[in-house]
Amino acid sequence: MLRTLLPALAVSLAASAACQASTENNAVKNSVNETAQQYVRLVLAMGEHDEGYVDAYYGPPQWRQQAAEAPPAPAAIAATARQLQAQLPAADEQAATAPDTALEALRVNYLRTQLGALAAYAGRFGSKAPRDFDAEARALYDTAPPRRELSSFDSTLAQLAALLPGDGPLHERVDAFQRQFDIPRAKLPAVFEAAIDACRERTLAHIALPEGESFRLEYVTDQPWSGYNWYEGKAHSLIQVNTDLPVRIDRAIDLGCHEGYPGHHTYNALLESTFVQQRGWVEFSVYPLFSPQSLIAEGSANYGIELAFPGKEKLRFEQEVLYPLAGLDPTTAKRYDEVQALTAELSYARNEIARQYLNGEIDREQAIALSQTYGPTSHSRAEQSVRFIDTYGAYVINYNWGKALVKAYIERDTHSSEQRWQKFSALLASPRLPSDLE
Numbered sequence: 001m002l003r004t005l006l007p008a009l010a011v012s013l014a015a016s017a018a019c020q021a022s023t024e025n026n027a028v029k030n031s032v033n034e035t036a037q038q039y040v041r042l043v044l045a046m047g048e049h050d051e052g053y054v055d056a057y058y059g060p061p062q063w064r065q066q067a068a069e070a071p072p073a074p075a076a077i078a079a080t081a082r083q084l085q086a087q088l089p090a091a092d093e094q095a096a097t098a099p100d101t102a103l104e105a106l107r108v109n110y111l112r113t114q115l116g117a118l119a120a121y122a123g124r125f126g127s128k129a130p131r132d133f134d135a136e137a138r139a140l141y142d143t144a145p146p147r148r149e150l151s152s153f154d155s156t157l158a159q160l161a162a163l164l165p166g167d168g169p170l171h172e173r174v175d176a177f178q179r180q181f182d183i184p185r186a187k188l189p190a191v192f193e194a195a196i197d198a199c200r201e202r203t204l205a206h207i208a209l210p211e212g213e214s215f216r217l218e219y220v221t222d223q224p225w226s227g228y229n230w231y232e233g234k235a236h237s238l239i240q241v242n243t244d245l246p247v248r249i250d251r252a253i254d255l256g257c258h259e260g261y262p263g264h265h266t267y268n269a270l271l272e273s274t275f276v277q278q279r280g281w282v283e284f285s286v287y288p289l290f291s292p293q294s295l296i297a298e299g300s301a302n303y304g305i306e307l308a309f310p311g312k313e314k315l316r317f318e319q320e321v322l323y324p325l326a327g328l329d330p331t332t333a334k335r336y337d338e339v340q341a342l343t344a345e346l347s348y349a350r351n352e353i354a355r356q357y358l359n360g361e362i363d364r365e366q367a368i369a370l371s372q373t374y375g376p377t378s379h380s381r382a383e384q385s386v387r388f389i390d391t392y393g394a395y396v397i398n399y400n401w402g403k404a405l406v407k408a409y410i411e412r413d414t415h416s417s418e419q420r421w422q423k424f425s426a427l428l429a430s431p432r433l434p435s436d437l438e
């Protein structure tokens, strides 16, 4: 009897231990789900104080209504966000109680980090205290961007000067040269449709998107950005192109990939289907702009351009398809591409100008003058660049530093284009944040 009882007892004890572990797992999941819901409500409440804060929301409409009726003050939002952060299971505890997937641990880390950024943003909202660029990058975007002296860009300026010789200031020569590549306003729709079609076709060859995914394209004015993707849920986006300043030919592929495929539209559609629809993880139904998620969004959207058009493929497509559609001379494309490659190297100068400007080391006029020198660009484009910094602060790092982080992560241990696409697609459909990329 004893011999038969013992295994039965062992089974029963094991079952009871498993049952207890599973009850604990469920309790952890329930509490994470509860925190996730409160996180969404807090983000929506913050959006009531700052209309640019909520980039996308497609969860229950009544949550937005409730947030609008009686939004807590920013200081209360910050305090609640910190409390919620403290209630989340600690990293070790999470591994012990919810070992079913590493995904659960990433989820908890995602919530913890996003809540921290919300607390930081809400806690500072409306404050007149001096800003600190690096503190903002850490608190809002979960990263420490590199620093570079502005003088380190002088050799690139010298190369540009050699490429575009002349007597006037370099920014005038560069701007006059680039103006030849403006897309005539009437040709914008044809050029953009062809560009987005190509970005979409190249993306769909590697990434399965939800059936019926779609977007609408609009041309707008008076905005601090050059393009924007508004994700509306159910795999639909509104993509807007700002025509305050003429749009140059190389921006068609850039914006098509960045805003659409495999950029923001793709990222949001994958998050919605993978997490909101398949798992009921409501935190992904809201996207707070000033948060670590934006580094992944902007970094992957910019890396997506070279993933979809590697090497000289972008130049080739522009020469063969977009220049003729825009009524531009394809034989001039190569030289324009060389100039644009050099100006792209100067993008980190913008981070430095933003750092000095936000830290109060230079004033607005000096920021515009430096943007003009290190663009190098016209006064109106330099002004638009500073207007962006006024609106979005340290957000500027998400484009170039975000791209560098995503590129390093994707290209680590991948040896073919297909492997890179698969790793990229997995990154988009994951709760990974900047500190998870290292």
Ligand SMILES: [Zn+2]
Pocket (backbone or CB within 6 Å): 258, 264, 297, 298, 301
């Ligand atoms: Zn973007």
